[in-house]
Amino acid sequence: MPVLESLINTNSQSFQENREVMEQHIRTFRDIEKLIEDKAWAKKEKYAKRGQLLPRERLELxxxxxxxxxxxxxxxxxKMYGDKDGSTAGGSSLAGIGYVSGVRCVIMVDNYAIKxxxxxxxxxxxxLRLQQIALENKLPMVALSQSGGADLNHAVExxxxGGRAxxxxxxxxxxxxxxxTVVHGSATAGGAYQPGLSDYTVMVRRQATMYLAGPPLLKAATGEVATDEELGGAEMHCQTAGTGEYLAEDDRDAIRIVREILAVLPWHNSEQELSFDEPLYPPSELPGVIPVDSKIPYDVREILARIADGSRFLEFKGEYDQQTVCGHIHIEGQPCGIIGNNGxxxxxxxxxxxxxxxxxxxxGIPLLFLHNTTGFMVGTEVERNGIIKHGSKMIQAVANARVPRISIVIGGSYGAGNYAMCGRGFDPRFLFAWPNSTTAVMGAxxxxxxxxxxxxxxxxxMGQKIPAEMIDAMEQKTVAQMTEGSSAxxxxxxxxxxxxIDPKDTRRILSYLLDICRIAxxxxxNSSTFGVNRF
Known part of the structure; x- marks a missing residue:
């Protein structure tokens, strides 16, 4: 397979400027992640007195x-739904794909320390996205549950x-x-069905409760008076109702039980020891490859040279069109086809x-899209050459491909080009973005x-004339709104x-994702008609 030769001078001033700007983008989103985590850790003493671990501690255990x-x-x-400074972002959960007792799983930990x-x-x-990932990639799902349920300020939405979950x-x-599912705390009303619909439920003694109506609502609705433990405590559910299968003594014990359950399931990954060569150009150079000015073009092959095994790339129809780059690479021994943009x-x-x-x-080869396109070419000539007709062929092919599709937005992803490059609306198996990226219907x-x-x-x-300052203000407002709304x-x-993701991690993450897809x-x-029911 041909070897790519990088034409970038990594000692140049432009490379160093590119790297510094990209590193600032990386620091920005990492700082927000740290802000969220710091807010949770500030409550450690409060929850420790209750005998509970913080969400991140549960995840790490x-x-x-x-x-x-x-x-x-x-x-x-x-900065949505009342998040003023970014400290409450995260969608009320810590989530990801990791190994538990050697089994790769989708993991969701309710971040009860935030709101x-x-x-x-x-x-x-x-x-819903986590469930979709588990379904598509045939991964077990582990939930460490402790949530106040739906935010009533947005219950209508x-x-x-929510029934879809x-x-x-x-x-x-x-x-x-x-x-x-581990029930660490309260699971009320609809929240009680999440563990109820799980195949295995672990409940923490004197900590977990599960009921359709809590004591206050029960008293208001029926006049009956009952304590939390009587109505829906862990002991009641594990010993009487049979809703829980395992009774744990505390958070640590509950997580131990989860690990033991997964250890006995015949779900271990068919991992292969693959041999491969590292790229000739290290992935650590990727932050300096992307020009600070998005109008300055760069060759997507420079990205491939830093993520492909041995920097080898077998290009497909390389002489036919230079704006869309197609070809074969391997990432840590795993084959994939790539489609990238040079315009x-x-x-x-x-x-x-x-x-x-x-x-x-x-x-049956997986497909990787590296987005950096302003969209489909416009103009009289391309219209006469059938851009709509041929663009539709590409969209048809992307939509109907049966192989796993992975997208990384490394630059701009504009207009129908986002669709053709397997944007979110086309259900890629995974889609990640670099922190410099932009996704929008068009440029601001x-x-x-x-x-x-x-x-x-x-x-x-209408025979009217708009004052110049008014139309200038309208244009500037539109640019500002589009710029802010289309940022990474x-x-x-x-x-x-x-x-x-940090660009430097792109090769490592892609290898992990390709392995997930391969095993899936x-x-x-072993499917059934109704799934596992409690009796």
Whole structure:
């Protein structure tokens, strides 16, 4: 396979400037993550007096310490739903994919230390996304549950969509995906069905409670008086009602039980010892590869040279179109096809990509999209060359490909180009973004000019004249709104990706994701009609 030769001078001033700006983007989102964590750790003494571990402590106790863990959507809800400074972002949970007793799992830990773990609409969206990942990749799901339930300030937005979470649980059990839940605290009303629909439920003595109506509502509705323990304590559920399968003495004991359950399930990963060469150019150089000015082009092959085994790349139709780059690479011994952008998608680029996707689908090779495009090319010439027709072919191929598809937004992802490159709306198996990235219908400056032209044309038709300062202000406001709303932080807050990643980690994370997909494709599930029911 041909070896890529990097043309970048890593000692140049531009490379150092690029690296410093990218590192600042990285520090920005890492600082927000630390802010969230610091807010939780400030409550450690309070919860320690109750005999409870903090959410992050529970997570670290659960996962195998010497194995990879990829956190998901750590900034979901950033500056949304009352989050004024970013300290309550995260969608009320800590989540990711990691190993528990050697079994790779989707893990969700309610972050009860932040606003009691109450669930906003974005928190619900995060939970649904985790279930989708577990289903698509045939991964067991572990939930460490302690939440105040739905945020009542947004209950109208979460009630109806929230039913989907229970539907997903029922379907996951039926297809044969194990679900294990620890009830660390209160699980009330709809929240009680989450452990109820799990296949294995662990409850912590004198700490966990589970009921459809708590003591105050019970008294108001029926006049009956009962304590928490009488109504829905852990001992009652494990000894009388049979809702819980395992009774734990404390948080640590509950997590020990989860690890023992997973250790006896026949769910160990079919891991392979693959031999591979490291890239000739280290991934640590990636922050300096992307120009600070997004208008300055760069070659996506420079990215490939730093993530591909041995920097080897077998290009597909390299002479046919230079704007859309297609070809084969290996990442830590695992094959994948890549589609990257060196500019807008032309009619030729769209047909090349569509053909390449079909070859991968035929061979069962996963597909990696590296987004950096302004979208489809526009203009009279490309319209006459059938850009809509050929672009539709590419979109058809992306939508219908049966192989796992992974997207990384490394630069801009604009307009229908986002769709053609397997954006969120096309259900990629995983989608991550670099912290410099932008996702939008069009560029901010372009959007401002479009609205200006439309407003001026409308005023002219009506025989009116808009004051120059007014139309300038409108254009500037549009640019500011589009710039803020399309940034990496704004997009990850709305869960348009599965999280922001440091470019230096791209190769390592892609290897992990490709391995998840490989095992999922080969794993056979023991499905049933209804799933596991309690009796």
């Amino acid at each position: 659960l996962i195998d310490p010497d194995r990879p863990f990829v956190e998901l959507s750590s900034l979901a809800g950033y 009691g773990g109450t669930i906003t609409p974005i928190g619900l969206q995060k939970r 979460t009630f109806s969509p 229970f539907y997903n649980q029922a379907r996951m059990s039926a297809v044969g995906i194990p679900q294990i 807008p998608i032309t009619p030729e680029g769209a047909t090349k990509a569509a053909q390449f996707i079909q070859t991968l689908d035929q061979s 400056a372009q959007a401002g000019k479009v609205l200006r032209i439309v407003a001026e044309a409308k005023a002219e038709r 932080l704004a997009c990850t807050a709305r869960m348009l990706d599965d999280g922001l 494709e080969s794993r056979r599930l």
